[in-house]
Each structure stands twice: as C-alpha cells, then as structure tokens.
Amino acid sequence: MLTKITFFERFEQDILSGAKTITLRDEAESHVFAGQILPVSTFEADRWFCDIKVIEVVPVLFSALTEQHAAQENMTLPELRRVIHEIYPGLEQLFQIRFCVVNTRAHPVD
Numbered sequence: 001m002l003t004k005i006t007f008f009e010r011f012e013q014d015i016l017s018g019a020k021t022i023t024l025r026d027e028a029e030s031h032v033f034a035g036q037i038l039p040v041s042t043f044e045a046d047r048w049f050c051d052i053k054v055i056e057v058v059p060v061l062f063s064a065l066t067e068q069h070a071a072q073e074n075m076t077l078p079e080l081r082r083v084i085h086e087i088y089p090g091l092e093q094l095f096q097i098r099f100c101v102v103n104t105r106a107h108p109v110d
C-alpha cells in the first residue's frame with residue numbers, strides 16, 4: 001500500500017489550484033484506496049506541498065484515454081498521451097487515481 005505519492009514539480013500549481021484532479025499511474029503505484037489521505041511531495045526535491053484524499057481508483061487503458069481524462073489533467077489529449085508515454089513507455093494498463101486536495105499547510109491552524 002502506498003503511504004505517500006510524488007508528482008513532478010511542474011504539476012504542483014495545477015494540483016493546488018484544483019485544475020488537475022486525477023493522476024494516471026502504473027500498477028505499482030495503484031495500491032491506494034478511497035478515503036485514504038496521502039502526503040504529496042515533489043519528485044525532484046521530495047518537498048511536501050499538500051495532502052490529497054483519494055476519491056476513487058479505476059483501471060484505464062492507455063488506448064482508451066479520452067478528452068475527459070485529459071481535461072481532468074488540465075491537458076489536451078495529445079499532451080496527456082505524450083506525457084504518459086514519456087513516464088511509462090509502452091505501458092497499456094494504467095490506473096486513474098481521482099483525488100482532492102485536503103491540506104496545504106504542514107501545521108494547519110483551525
């Protein structure tokens with residue numbers, strides 16, 4: 001089971017603003033469950049920047065990605081396909097993790 005998750009720094013603002021509400025991962029990073037709260041760090045510097053709550057985890061094939069998936073990534077479909085192809089070359093079986101940001105402060109006040 002995953003207890004934290006990392007994102008490339010370039011997606012930080014889209015996550016914090018709510019523009020990006022899903023991530024597509026391989027099987028190894030799919031072991032999360034609805035309701036789970038995960039600390040989120042940048043991949044590059046391992047810098048924490050928020051916590052997310054997992055809403056659902058759904059298998060999706062690379063070949064079945066749609067504009068709707070892309071919209072939830074704040075990308076066009078060609079952009080999304082290119083990004084995934086760079087991260088997971090040749091991988092067909094992906095897992096869509098839908099999430100919302102629940103905390104952006106290390107020590108929340110109220």
Ligand SMILES: CC(=O)Nc1ccn([C@@H]2O[C@H](CO)[C@@H](O)[C@H]2O)c(=O)n1
Pocket residue numbers: 006007008011022023024025043073083084087
């Ligand atoms: C840093 C790391 O360990 N792994 C990943 C894997 C994926 N992603 C993003 O999820 C979406 C679909 O793959 C796209 O927006 C990706 O860029 C990410 O940010 N970081």
